[in-house]
Amino acid sequence: MSSDLSGAVGAAFLAEGPADGVDLSLFGQFAGSWALDCTEYDPDGSSTVRRGEWHFGYALGGRATTDVWILPGVEHGVSVRFPDPSAGAGIWRSTWVGPTRRRTHTFLASRVGDEIVLDGGDLRWTFSDIGSDEFRWRNEARQPDGVWRLQQTFQVWRRS
Incomplete structure (x- = not known):
């Protein structure tokens, strides 16, 4: 893609x-650039920690938020999120795409107490301990027995 076209796509x-x-x-509060430590938990109990980055902003004519998280050598993922009053008061729709691992996930998101919970059926993502300069994020998957298993956590702090 030419630099002119990529600039036009970004601008659009x-x-x-x-x-x-x-x-x-709800998600606009995260606008800016963040650093993160990602811990991935394997079913056998072992874990791996990697440093990454997360960038949040606004998109689609100011009617949505978007973010890109990057774990070098693992994944570049992008989310597009927007409020959907037809789904209920305070409900957002969210779609995440991770091309390296060839995954897409859709969620309904809302504030639950002091957290933001994205419900994807058998996948749940939660933003917690939200402050102006840091927050936590976790990724849980429902197992066949109905128990939620922790797959990933992010400790996130603001860079700009």
Whole structure:
């Protein structure tokens, strides 16, 4: 792709902020660049820690948020999220794409107490301990017996 075209795609996709009258604060609070430590938990109890980065912003004419997380050598994933009042008050739709591992996941997201929970049926992602300069994120999968197994955690801190 030529640099002119990639710049045009970025300019068409990204937005400076929310569109007038669109409340994107649930995920918009994360706008900016973050560093992270990702811990991946294997079923045998072993774990691996990797350093990564996460970038949040606004997209699609200011009607959605987007983010890209990068674990070098593992995955570059992108999410697009938007509020959907037709799904219920405070409900967001979220789609994540991870091309390296060839995965896509869809979720309904909402605030639950002090957390943001993304429910994907047998997959649950949770933002917790949310502060202005740091937060935690976890990825859990429902096992055949109905028990949730922790797959990943991110400790995340703001870079800009």
